[in-house]
Structures are given as structure tokens and as C-alpha cells.
Amino acid sequence: MRVTITGGAGFLGRKVAGRLATMGKLGKRDITAMTLFDVAEPKPPAGAAFPVACLTGDIADPADAARLVDAGTGVVIHLAAVVSAQAEADFDLGWHVNLDGTRTLLEACRASGAKPRVVFTSSVATFSGGQEAVIDEATRPVPGNSYGAQKAAGELLIHDYSRKGYIDGVSLRLPTVVVRPGRPNRAASSFASSILREPFLGEEAFLPVPESFALWIASPRAATDWLIHAATLDGKALGLDRGINPPGLTVTVRDMMEVLQSVGGHAAMRLVSRVEDKEVEAIVGTWPARFRDARAKALGFRAHEGLEALVRAFLEDDLAETKALRG
Numbered sequence: 471m472r473v474t475i476t477g478g479a480g481f482l483g484r485k486v487a488g489r490l491a492t493m494g495k496l497g498k499r500d501i502t503a504m505t506l507f508d509v510a511e512p513k514p515p516a517g518a519a520f521p522v523a524c525l526t527g528d529i530a531d532p533a534d535a536a537r538l539v540d541a542g543t544g545v546v547i548h549l550a551a552v553v554s555a556q557a558e559a560d561f562d563l564g565w566h567v568n569l570d571g572t573r574t575l576l577e578a579c580r581a582s583g584a585k586p587r588v589v590f591t592s593s594v595a596t597f598s599g600g601q602e603a604v605i606d607e608a609t610r611p612v613p614g615n616s617y618g619a620q621k622a623a624g625e626l627l628i629h630d631y632s633r634k635g636y637i638d639g640v641s642l643r644l645p646t647v648v649v650r651p652g653r654p655n656r657a658a659s660s661f662a663s664s665i666l667r668e669p670f671l672g673e674e675a676f677l678p679v680p681e682s683f684a685l686w687i688a689s690p691r692a693a694t695d696w697l698i699h700a701a702t703l704d705g706k707a708l709g710l711d712r713g714i715n716p717p718g719l720t721v722t723v724r725d726m727m728e729v730l731q732s733v734g735g736h737a738a739m740r741l742v743s744r745v746e747d748k749e750v751e752a753i754v755g756t757w758p759a760r761f762r763d764a765r766a767k768a769l770g771f772r773a774h775e776g777l778e779a780l781v782r783a784f785l786e787d788d789l790a791e792t793k794a795l796r797g
């Protein structure tokens with residue numbers, strides 16, 4: 471079968487494509503071809519034993535989306551998106567990519583007749599309630615920003631296209647993925663990666679929230695595992711409810727600083743300083759940090775490793791590439 475990854479030049483797109491190239495199959499099905507799609511040119515993953523088509527375009531353009539799915543497409547991992555702070559700053563672009571793009575892709579899936587598994591990356595940002603909230607499967611999404619609203623609307627599309635049998639969809643509400651390699655991005659939560667990345671490069675990082683601030687996070691390894699598990703999960707086990715809160719990790723900024731000190735030493739910790747940023751606080755302040763994850767675990771999503779393992783995985787998997795990128 472063909473596997474298509476939108477947002478294939480992005481952070482998680484590259485991780486998932488790399489992992490699939492190593493695995494060569496998804497569940498019992500061999501991967502015979504892969505399509506990577508993005509506005510920026512994707513690169514084929516190393517070591518793929520199947521052909522990889524790297525396409526560029528706009529996911530909200532029906533002609534571009536039509537090139538991504540055919541009768542042999544078994545799985546579509548939909549990662550293309552405008553991230554939180556950018557979607558908040560540019561209202562039109564956010565809705566264009568995050569909602570119109572998702573609908574356009576689903577229409578291409580429907581037209582193909584392939585009924586593929588579509589894995590949609592939703593977000594913690596579909597919820598609000600902030601530091602006080604505890605989210606379970608029954609919590610109503612009341613987004614506190616445009617990005618969260620766009621993701622919640624995308625989930626409803628996944629739900630209804632699945633109910634109609636046009637796709638077999640899964641929406642994963644990803645926590646903030648930390649440590650993001652490379653450069654800071656335009657996600658409001660970008661600081662959560664910066665404070666665990668910049669000090670290992672000998673650079674300063676700035677903290678826009680107090681140390682008591684709690685976040686719901688996941689490592690790139692866990693997020694990749696979950697995306698792959700979601701691609702093979704039995705759709706019947708989900709029933710009508712296609713949205714899943716995977717088992718992330720609740721940590722405070724203080725926990726992160728303690729791990730930074732134990733792994734990177736005092737010198738690393740001294741590179742982080744508190745600088746107020748009301749705009750960032752306004753966005754991330756609405757995101758809940760505590761989730762009940764019994765359903766995800768019952769569905770076989772693996773539990774998260776601890777915070778120190780997450781930091782050490784960044785040093786192992788991504789520090790060298792990040793250093794090379796920064797020159």
C-alpha cells in the first residue's frame with residue numbers, strides 16, 4: 471500500500487517518514503510506496519526500500535490534494551498545518567490551511583474510493599481550562615485560540631467522513647512535543663523546547679511563564695510511536711468516537727529545570743532566564759496540563775517515558791543535527 475504524509479518536510483513528518491522507512495510495513499501490510507507532501511520541499515527518508523515521491527503544493531488546493539491519494543493508498547498521516555502562534559496572528563491563513571486544507575484532503579480521500587486510514591494530528595489546544603483543568607474523554611472542547619478551534623473543527627470532519635465510510639479516521643490530540651530539534655518555531659509553546667535545547671548548544675533561552683507552570687508534553691519518540699499505532703489501530707475499537715488523548719506527561723517548568731540541571735549541569739541551567747511574554751502566556755495559559763488517559767492505554771497507546779529519558783533521547787537523536795543546522 472501507499473502511505474501519504476502531509477507536512478512531510480516538517481518536524482514530525484520527517485520523524486514518521488524515517489521510522490516507516492526503517493519498518494518497511496505498517497501492521498501486517500507492506501509499504502510499497504510513500505508520498506511526502508509539503509509547501510517546503512520534503513526529502514526522502516534514508517534507507518527506504520520503497521519509492522518515495524516528494525511533492526510540493528498547498529494542501530488546500532484541490533488539484534494538489536488530488537495527487538496525494540489514489541486507489542492504492544492505505545494510510546494518510548495528515549500533519550500539514552499552520553502552528554498555534556502563527557494561526558493566531560494570521561486568522562485567514564490558519565483557517566485556510568488547518569480547516570480548508572483538511573477538508574480538501576478528505577475530499578481527495580473520498581474521491582479516491584480507497585477509504586484510507588487517516589491519522590489527523592489534533593492538539594491539546596482544542597481544550598481550555600488551563601492549569602486547573604483535568605481533561606477526560608468526555609470533556610467538551612472549548613478552544614481558547616483560533617488554532618485550537620481549527621483543530622476541533624478538523625476533528626469533526628474526521629468524525630463525519632469516518633461515520634459516512636469515506637475514510638477510517640483517527641484524531642490524535644497531541645501534547646506539546648518536546649524537545650523539538652532545529653530552530654524555535656512559531657508555536658506558542660516553543661519555549662518548552664527552547665529551555666531544554668538552547669542550553670545544550672551553549673545558547674540562552676527565555677522563559678515566558680513562571681516555574682510553577684504545568685504543561686502536557688510528549689517526546690518525539692512517543693509522538694512518532696503513537697502516530698504509527700494510530701495508523702494501524704482497529705477502527706472498530708473506536709466506534710463513533712474517533713478522538714484520542716494519548717498518554718502524555720504532565721510536567722512543571724520547575725521539573726524541566728531540575729532535569730536540565732541534572733543532565734546539563736549548573737552552567738546549562740544558568741542560560742535560562744525569565745522574560746515576560748503576555749502574548750505567549752495568553753495562548754498557552756488556556757491549555758490544560760492534566761489528562762486522564764485510560765482509553766488511550768486500553769487502545770494500546772504506549773505510556774510515556776520519564777522526563778529525564780526524554781531529554782537524553784534529544785541528545786541521542788537530535789543534538790548533532792541541531793548543532794549542524796545552527797552552523
Ligand SMILES: NC(=O)c1ccc[n+]([C@@H]2O[C@H](COP(=O)([O-])OP(=O)(O)OC[C@H]3O[C@@H](n4cnc5c(N)ncnc54)[C@H](O)[C@@H]3O)[C@@H](O)[C@H]2O)c1
Pocket residue numbers: 476477478479480481482483507508509510527528529530548549550551552553567571591592593594643644645646647648655
Ligand atoms: N509539534 C507539536 O508540539 C504538536 C503538538 C500538537 C499538535 N501538533 C500538530 O502535529 C502536526 C505536525 O506538527 P509539527 O511540529 O511537525 O509541525 P511543523 O510545522 O514542523 O510541520 C508542519 C508542516 O506543514 C507544512 N505546511 C504548512 N502549510 C501547508 C500547506 N498549505 N500545504 C502543505 N503543507 C503545509 C509546513 O511547511 C510544515 O513543514 C501539525 O498538524 C501540528 O498542528 C504538533
